[in-house]
Amino acid sequence: MEKISEGADLRVDIGSLELQNPIMTASGTFGYAREFSQLVKLQKLGAVVVKGISLRPRPGNPPPRIVETSSGMLNAIGLQNVGVDRFISEKMPYLQEQGLPAVVNILGDSLEEYRDIAQKLRGVKGIAAIEVNISCPNVKKGGVAFGTNPEMAARVTRTVKDAADVPVMVKLSPNVTDITEIARAVEAGGADSLSMINTLIGMGIDIKTRRPSLANIIGGLSGPAIKPVALRMVYQVAKVVSVPIIGIGGISSLEDVIEFLLAGASAVQIGTANFVDPAISSDLVEQLADYVQAEGLSSVRELIGALEA
Amino acid sequence: MEKISEGADLRVDIGSLELQNPIMTASGTFGYAREFSQLVKLQKLGAVVVKGISLRPRPGNPPPRIVETSSGMLNAIGLQNVGVDRFISEKMPYLQEQGLPAVVNILGDSLEEYRDIAQKLRGVKGIAAIEVNISCPNVKKGGVAFGTNPEMAARVTRTVKDAADVPVMVKLSPNVTDITEIARAVEAGGADSLSMINTLIGMGIDIKTRRPSLANIIGGLSGPAIKPVALRMVYQVAKVVSVPIIGIGGISSLEDVIEFLLAGASAVQIGTANFVDPAISSDLVEQLADYVQAEGLSSVRELIGALEA
Amino acid sequence: MAQNQENAIITSVEQLSAENFRMGFHAPKIAAVAHPGQFVMVRRMGSTDPLLRRPFCIHQVDDDGGLQLYFKVVGRGTKLLSQLTLGEELSILGPLGKGFALVNNRPACLVGGGLGIAPLLFLTRKLAEGADDPSQIRVILGGRSRAEVEPLVADFEQYGVQVFSTTDDGSFVRKGFVTEVLQEQALVADCQVYTCGPEAMMARVFEHCQEKGLACQVSVEKEMACGIGACLGCCKTKADGTYTHVCINGPVYNAEELQWKK
Amino acid sequence: MAQNQENAIITSVEQLSAENFRMGFHAPKIAAVAHPGQFVMVRRMGSTDPLLRRPFCIHQVDDDGGLQLYFKVVGRGTKLLSQLTLGEELSILGPLGKGFALVNNRPACLVGGGLGIAPLLFLTRKLAEGADDPSQIRVILGGRSRAEVEPLVADFEQYGVQVFSTTDDGSFVRKGFVTEVLQEQALVADCQVYTCGPEAMMARVFEHCQEKGLACQVSVEKEMACGIGACLGCCKTKADGTYTHVCINGPVYNAEELQWKK
Numbered sequence A, B: 001m002e003k004i005s006e007g008a009d010l011r012v013d014i015g016s017l018e019l020q021n022p023i024m025t026a027s028g029t030f031g032y033a034r035e036f037s038q039l040v041k042l043q044k045l046g047a048v049v050v051k052g053i054s055l056r057p058r059p060g061n062p063p064p065r066i067v068e069t070s071s072g073m074l075n076a077i078g079l080q081n082v083g084v085d086r087f088i089s090e091k092m093p094y095l096q097e098q099g100l101p102a103v104v105n106i107l108g109d110s111l112e113e114y115r116d117i118a119q120k121l122r123g124v125k126g127i128a129a130i131e132v133n134i135s136c137p138n139v140k141k142g143g144v145a146f147g148t149n150p151e152m153a154a155r156v157t158r159t160v161k162d163a164a165d166v167p168v169m170v171k172l173s174p175n176v177t178d179i180t181e182i183a184r185a186v187e188a189g190g191a192d193s194l195s196m197i198n199t200l201i202g203m204g205i206d207i208k209t210r211r212p213s214l215a216n217i218i219g220g221l222s223g224p225a226i227k228p229v230a231l232r233m234v235y236q237v238a239k240v241v242s243v244p245i246i247g248i249g250g251i252s253s254l255e256d257v258i259e260f261l262l263a264g265a266s267a268v269q270i271g272t273a274n275f276v277d278p279a280i281s282s283d284l285v286e287q288l289a290d291y292v293q294a295e296g297l298s299s300v301r302e303l304i305g306a307l308e309a
Numbered sequence C, D: 001m002a003q004n005q006e007n008a009i010i011t012s013v014e015q016l017s018a019e020n021f022r023m024g025f026h027a028p029k030i031a032a033v034a035h036p037g038q039f040v041m042v043r044r045m046g047s048t049d050p051l052l053r054r055p056f057c058i059h060q061v062d063d064d065g066g067l068q069l070y071f072k073v074v075g076r077g078t079k080l081l082s083q084l085t086l087g088e089e090l091s092i093l094g095p096l097g098k099g100f101a102l103v104n105n106r107p108a109c110l111v112g113g114g115l116g117i118a119p120l121l122f123l124t125r126k127l128a129e130g131a132d133d134p135s136q137i138r139v140i141l142g143g144r145s146r147a148e149v150e151p152l153v154a155d156f157e158q159y160g161v162q163v164f165s166t167t168d169d170g171s172f173v174r175k176g177f178v179t180e181v182l183q184e185q186a187l188v189a190d191c192q193v194y195t196c197g198p199e200a201m202m203a204r205v206f207e208h209c210q211e212k213g214l215a216c217q218v219s220v221e222k223e224m225a226c227g228i229g230a231c232l233g234c235c236k237t238k239a240d241g242t243y244t245h246v247c248i249n250g251p252v253y254n255a256e257e258l259q260w261k262k
Ligand SMILES: Cc1cc2nc3c(=O)[nH]c(=O)nc-3n(C[C@H](O)[C@H](O)[C@H](O)COP(=O)(O)OP(=O)(O)OC[C@H]3O[C@@H](n4cnc5c(N)ncnc54)[C@H](O)[C@@H]3O)c2cc1C
Pocket: A068, C039, C050, C054, C055, C056, C057, C058, C070, C071, C072, C073, C074, C075, C076, C077, C078, C079, C115, C118, C119, C220, C221, C222, C223, C224, C251
């Protein structure tokens, strides 16, 4: 099984952050890494993105929280998390011990919350970057998601950038008319990199009970079903921004990883696929190494944006 | 096989248009009905929506035009069609002979084109409604799709409404930040009904050739993969408009039909599923009749918007 | 907790009724460490639809790496599973969750309804093995009709326990609910009750236990995506109103920990 | 055109090589009206992934409702197909498209490369049945290696036609391409050439035919969604630059109708 190609150079740069390879795990789908410790080779991963952290603990939504759809799933976890303080004291130590580059996904109801979380994360050892989830509703603006308005997206980016002492990755919402407009705004706001996409908004109905399948009524659609949308958005955004892009959305195979790299992503995050096959993230690192070698590439970087279109 | 329930009342109203049942076929997935004549019971359908018609014939995009995705497909047919004149002389006669309520899907590059097509369709026998595809790029506005801007969407609606002598159904694009905003604008523009959704914009890459899977690079994603997004949008729009909604997106089973009705659709269109099972549209009519009877409903109308949420 | 993902070959397929199947797998790593009440998550490879794994209780394990599941066809995933044949391969993840707390050498009463019988066979074996007098272990098996109960009786009886059967329609042994049989048992106060079945049934079993002051362990279900505590999807409301995650904190709970619908 | 959608039971499965399979179905409605060169579209039920039907040429039909496909495992759809076993059911839609124009009682030369051999067996049978002297029919079978050619030779020879085989690697009969064998045939001017195989191979066969003034029918492939002219997905560029839809105007064309890459 241990046949990771010796010679393959898988290193990629996400701005100032160098990763040993472009395979990361996506927020909310990999817990705090420890959950997967017996099932995946954690050490092989490029980085681990943890479940979204808020200023204070959140209980999340009532059940049912998940429902399967065709080649996908809907979730309305409701951003359940232990809050930033307990995250630092309870969850970070394991990531630090393991020496895993941790990307901390953060979310808030207001600019102040984003700022406060970023400040609390200052100086914490082992944090490779902050990933800003801007798909959250801005309570002060009547609940419109930060990520659907270029101006608000830029402001939350700037706020976190000013407060953080690590690179800032901004995670884009796909539920917008023009993703390139948001991407440019976020880049102008100071983002060091963009990760995309978060989930599409969807819904399911249980016809027997005539009720929504999720207690929250609407939820986030993820999994292979959304891959074509994610790939398109990465491709569009890669053409208009100069910061690195991390591709996310339905990635479940080596082929998918390569598609996102070709479209212009410098790295990828594996989300829902971790549920289907908990070993997939580190398996993909090995498969990618074999591919780079078999294709005779001097570095995986040669694939980035190499689409002929 | 012929076990359509006698007593079941499947009639629905799409504004002034009464359909014998809520099962229609979606534009571009059912040709001009004749293609399916041996495989489906055409007479059973509520209505048939024909492939999008433009003012002049269009050759469509170069191949490859389609590629499969997880539980979906991407198409970039490029709106190939024979043009409105040949449509009327070559394609309408069959629909008229069969007595099939035909909904004519129309598309244009400019307001003038939409108007001209609608005018040419005036007085043509057998046209139950015009469905306006507003996902097309507005050439005069730099190629931004009519359907992504509330003002343009309203204007194209008004233009067609003024020119047409049959009810006007406007087909919404899902590639927008706020579908309710567009829906309201279109309703204000005079739409008699809304059909939704058109395809999501997606992309595929062939890693062997390192080229996009479609010659057109991007294409429209359809099929079961998009159902959760479509259902969510129907639900959201049904809450804010008073015109009837026709649900579209990944519908492939009786359960899917009922989900859309519960979410607030008065009828549905079957698209990609026609490719998978060419008999599905009329089969669904029969299954729906059995369901209405088995549930003891006095009419299928009882299901419309009956979601408990 | 030693978790494994194994590609397991199907070694046996028994159709116990129109909709109920029992399948055996060679899954030595999982079988070696499994505990009664734990579950596995199963996936057929080669397609993204159905996408997610399906959770099933461990019905039985043997010393040669064999693992059995007992399931009912209710939807697409279980339908596809039921169509698999000998020699085909499936990915199994497990053992997962916390199983039953075994209270040995105290009278035990196991109450299973329908598919809730699944985890009780492995539990019965372990309890019987740890008991001086297995006949002090009572097992109440209930189902809608004969097909849900009869095929399983002998599997329980082999361990020398007392088996009581009942069916909703009276087509096997007697007509009635498991709770009626439970009431007749006049269980002693230190008896440990273990139950699995439909929520409404477990609620009634728990009610009975509360009345009689009996300890009651329940095995519950919830939609799951990951099975390992990562997705936070499988939440259930506890008695105190907070949430618990069934895949890691359950599926077995002391009944009083949970909120029960009245 | 009588089109049908049938749920067809698998009646035979032959694995001809590591990747090549031949499968028989009971599809009486389709078999009864099929013409050589037509195709069917096949779907496994019960999952939305893979979603679309897969097109396959009709390899052979018999008078008892039997229909055979000959296919290669190249991706997920064909992989799943290859894993099906006797008695399982598949939905088959067909017969579809325009087949070969049979020119009887004129010398014929059939050139098949790799999986392009698939439609030629049914064609050979029909031509042989309509011929006074089947030995005037030549069939050239080419493949990358032995496994792609040898298992099919006897099936063709049974009709009394002349069969020539060649393999890219020389592992069966001779080393070389089908076009080399074709050149050696010194075909008479009224000979009808029928060919199916990789595009590059067909282009070379067509080039040869043009040089010799031979009529050449080709069977081509294109990604398809519906197979019945409804989706407009399967377009191919014609010699005049306009598009043709392979599923209804093809898959068989006179070679000069199409645009060929040089
Ligand atoms: C810990 C645990 C142990 C289980 N043990 C067994 C067992 O031993 N034997 C057995 O037959 N079943 C068991 N189940 C239930 C089993 O997982 C579901 O029946 C199965 O997932 C349904 O899959 P499907 O694709 O056939 O149905 P679907 O098509 O997905 O759904 C059909 C119906 O089943 C319900 N359902 C779907 N998924 C689940 C789920 N994860 N849990 C509960 N209900 C669900 C749906 O709400 C729907 O009503 C267990 C569930 C859990 C959580």
